[in-house]
Amino acid sequence: METAKGERWITWIIKMSGYSSILFVSLILFFLAREGFPALGEVPLKDLFGARWYPIEGYFGIWPLIFGSVLVTVGALLIGIPFGIGTAVYLSELAPAWIKNILKPIIEILAGLPSVVLGFLGIQLAAPFFRQFLNLPTGLTAFTGAVLLGFIAIPTIVSISEDALNTVPSAYRHGALALGANHWQTIWGVTVPAARSGLLTAVMLGVGRSIGETMAVMMVTGNAPVLPSSLNALFLPARTMTATIASEMGEVATGSTHYHVLFFIGIVLFGISLAVNLTASSLALRSRKRAERLLS
């Protein structure tokens, strides 16, 4: 009888631990809302989505920040997608075992580098290099941020893409090769298209990783919350949503309008990451179901 009682206790504890994730997501949402929604009452909606972020004078327009995040993320994807997927294709389709054994730890090291370390390297190495190389007045630009973010997104894209490519049945490859296709034709004509929803998941998660990244971006993008006036905005300083929260939260008075607006930006970020991750996981689910159907 003693063990039956103990068993019930343990089972209950384990079950509650399992449910705790739901509790935490709700708590996060609740506390973001509690501190962030007052912003809606204090700043007219028109001004909140205005074009000017200048909190000291009461301008709380978050468009420049949203623009900054989008600009840097798109730039990061331009680097992260070809390099991430290219590396994954090479790893899964072409690389001999000994190269894999070297490459995989390297990608893991990249994944493990704290973003503040990448930001530091951005300040020390990347920014001066791009300033000279591209002949810019400052190296602390959206472009430098995008390059760093590209590297931050690469490990995510590589590992999810590689998984996706590995689930493509080898019968596909053998079939293509037997029909006379060479390696390259097999990869582009058969394997990559067969893995495309998995690759899309990888890209989505890369987007999520990039848009939420804070320290590296804050340190190298030059902290200028402005809407672009021309096409070369990529080579000018910018400011993302995440960097704004991180750099201003330390200096605001608790309960002020500025404080509430920073939490409101947090709600926007939460919403974006929720949308991106749910899309990615539903894509992943769909591709897994299709793979199961094909293999059975």
Add this chain to the structure above:
Amino acid sequence: MENSEAARTSRRNALLGVNLLRLITLLTALPVIGVIVYIIVRGAPALSWEFISAMPREGMRAGGILPAIMGTFYLTLGTAVFSVPLGVAAGIYIAEYAPDNRVTRLVRIAIINLAGIPSVVYGLFGLGLFVLFLKFGTSILAASLTLSIMTLPVIISTTEEALRQVPNAFRVVSTSLGATRWQTIKRITLPQALPGVITGVILGLERAAGETAPIMFTGAAFFLPLLPQSPLDATMALPYHIFVISTSVPGMPVEIQYGTVLVLLIFVLGMNVIATLIRNRARARRQW
């Protein structure tokens, strides 16, 4: 003739394409190696016994970084205290108990969601709940709790995966010998999955140790040349210290900057190496 012309073209394209992929991979991997080597070369001269065992002096421009090292150590430990039992238990629930129903799907969505929330948003949440609402103040406790929730999804999913790899026959045999579900987990499944679980735990803690944004407003101090006396004290921490000395301290010697980065890298990548060793050893020994 035309046929062989086409064959030549496609052969040339294939060669080009394969070499392009090789180049791309090289361009991804080389900067990583380069950067690590560069940090070691630039940072190693700063490393000394004083550097890792003394308080900072002259506005952090000289002396050591002991409070930052200890701070990161305490934060990592605090994160482990909260996130390991909870995360492992949650992983056990999902792998061994959870029925295939709507609540379980909700749990899964919640975990995916937790994994995707930007680190700075965790910082806001920690500030709102732990620092202000629960009145822990800017403290090791508040920062550890914030980092714990951020680390949970990593620990949960790796625990789940490790448990799922244990062959079902183990469970069936154990149950048929009269063991209850918990006895089976405690004596059979969990010990078999333990290396995988430990690997996941270390990787999760590694991430927590390197994070800056979640601790900026919950526990990290700009400059505090004291070792923390209680969990309710604020503390310096390596990642935040790197941010501070590379952006906000004019005239900071570059050597100390690289040295501090190197110490954080040793801390973080050291954990990574340990995790990899445990995983490889377990794989080699596994009999199923």
